[in-house]
Amino acid sequence: MSNFLVSLSHEPASAAWGASSKLSFVEGGAVLHLPDASLHLRQIQQSTRKIASLGIQNIEFLGRWDAEQQWAFVTSYCGAGFQGNITWCKNSDENDLSTRFAAMQFTRQLVNETPEELSPVSLATEAAAWIKSLSPEHVTTTMVTGEELLKAGWHGIYEVGRGSSRPPVLLELDYNPTGNPDAVVDFALVGKGITFDSGGYSIKSSEGMLDMKCDMGGAATVTGALGLAIMQGLKKRTKLFLCCAENLISDHAYKLGDIITYKNGVTVEIVNTDAEGRLVLADGLMAATASGARKIIDAATLTGAAVMAVGKEFNAIFSLDEEFQASFLSSAQKVHEPHWRLPLMTWHQDQCASPFADTANSRAVKGGGGGGASNAAGFLSRFVGNDGRGWVHIDLAAAYNRNGTDIMPNGATAIGIRTIADQLIG
Structure with a gap:
């Protein structure tokens, strides 16, 4: 199964999605629209929950995400029963993110x-x-x-x-x-x-x-x-x-x-x-x-x-x-x-x-x-x-x-x- 590509943009969504929309979809993925280069972690999490409602499993980060932005997405995405794969941005510390993910998943799965x-x-x-x-x-x-x-x-x-x-x-x-x-x-x-x-x-x-x-x-x-x-x-x-x-x-x-x-x-x-x-x-x-x-x-x-x-x-x-x-x-x-x-x-x-x-x-x-x-x-x-x-x-x-x-x-x-x-x- 191919990965669902998620990227960040500091440009507003097209008029078809509504000028104030924080999320739009493109072929093979979605774009999260942030007003500037700040972290905006809560906004990322809110958009993530909408993507998660589609039941998509394999996520790949595309473009320039920093580690905390990717982490905010993943913590909001991977609920009970998640069996998919996460592909981190190449410009981030993939080892650190993978380590965090392993600890988070162990903790969550044990509680669940x-x-x-x-x-x-x-x-x-x-x-x-x-x-x-x-x-x-x-x-x-x-x-x-x-x-x-x-x-x-x-x-x-x-x-x-x-x-x-x-x-x-x-x-x-x-x-x-x-x-x-x-x-x-x-x-x-x-x-x-x-x-x-x-x-x-x-x-x-x-x-x-x-x-x-x-x-x-x-x-x-x-x-x-x-x-x-x-x-x-x-x-x-x-x-x-x-x-x-x-x-x-x-x-x-x-x-x-x-x-x-x-x-x-x-x-x-x-x-x-x-x-x-x-x-x-x-x-x-x-x-x-x-x-x-x-x-x-x-x-x-x-x-x-x-x-x-x-x-x-x-x-x-x-x-x-x-x-x-x-x-x-x-x-x-x-x-x-x-x-x-x-x-x-x-x-x-x-x-x-x-x-x-x-x-x-x-x-x-x-x-x-x-x-x-x-x-x-x-x-x-x-x-x-x-x-x-x-x-x-x-x-x-x-x-x-x-x-x-x-x-x-x-x-x-x-x-x-x-x-x-x-x-x-x-």
């Missing part, structure tokens, strides 16, 4: 898998196998699974996942290109890997549960970011912690009123079994802290409150470290990924009070009440060391779109992998 295909163990296994394939001599992995989690003290992951017949797991992956087993860990990445979220006994509506296969988007995002950084030449020791479980209802599932005692001694009353992401991330953040990592980044599809605050075009960012947060947002701006800061103060730790434990895992009101995303981040901050310095939390509001938008295809987006990779390498 059905929950039946992707159990907690298979999520951890697929993530570890992909990273190891990129640098086998520098990667070691360990998995703590099922009842072993209790013995190791990882009570959050165990409690959330014990209602499923498919066991929960904590994956620890060590990428150490230094050759020194005592080398400092520069970064630790922590990902929420809830392969399906029914809400537990705080059960979701059918509509709210429909796309909960995407609730492992944090695990996919940090894995995709690490893989991208490795392919781009990462030289720093980095650890990856994936907190994987299915949140299901059974006679063995955790319940409202239960109290979890974490490894650091913090006690947590369960007031909402649908606020499970923060419970598994707490274990991952403690493991990351124990690794001695200089910096920790966690990513999770954590709260609906973040979506309400920033919409589905941005990820929300939280940190108690102003310098690290500013650096992270600078990386996001550099790679054109939309992230936005939301408030986090130390007093957010105390916004989910419990009369029976140090804290509850949420507020016992619909949606967790006002400031829910900040309160969730405050909960997480109890489980990182150094008073939160060197830690950034990403609430992945922009991780997934069921039906697509005017700029994004259906399914997973992988927004965040380039920003995190830039932090790892920078």
Whole structure:
């Protein structure tokens, strides 16, 4: 099948298409009309979605596109089920674009898998196998699974996942290109890997549960970011912690009123079994802290409150470290990924009070009440060391779109992998 040729023009479309049209078609392809030589990434994405609606598979860039313009097109074009080929411009860094594409497609395809295909163990296994394939001599992995989690003290992951017949797991992956087993860990990445979220006994509506296969988007995002950084030449020791479980209802599932005692001694009353992401991330953040990592980044599809605050075009960012947060947002701006800061103060730790434990895992009101995303981040901050310095939390509001938008295809987006990779390498 021949390629569909797409080119850029700074001339207006012909009168037949309408003088204000941003897109026209020619034999064998299409032309995107930009007013000048600026990037105009959103306009490119909007035109891309119109081309994508035609069902064309093989795309070839023709003429003078820069790398970011091609990337904007591809991120908007390649939705769930895309099986075509992309041919990059000859005047661009084809290797870098191909590397980005491989990481994006891995991330998206992992999130888009059905929950039946992707159990907690298979999520951890697929993530570890992909990273190891990129640098086998520098990667070691360990998995703590099922009842072993209790013995190791990882009570959050165990409690959330014990209602499923498919066991929960904590994956620890060590990428150490230094050759020194005592080398400092520069970064630790922590990902929420809830392969399906029914809400537990705080059960979701059918509509709210429909796309909960995407609730492992944090695990996919940090894995995709690490893989991208490795392919781009990462030289720093980095650890990856994936907190994987299915949140299901059974006679063995955790319940409202239960109290979890974490490894650091913090006690947590369960007031909402649908606020499970923060419970598994707490274990991952403690493991990351124990690794001695200089910096920790966690990513999770954590709260609906973040979506309400920033919409589905941005990820929300939280940190108690102003310098690290500013650096992270600078990386996001550099790679054109939309992230936005939301408030986090130390007093957010105390916004989910419990009369029976140090804290509850949420507020016992619909949606967790006002400031829910900040309160969730405050909960997480109890489980990182150094008073939160060197830690950034990403609430992945922009991780997934069921039906697509005017700029994004259906399914997973992988927004965040380039920003995190830039932090790892920078």
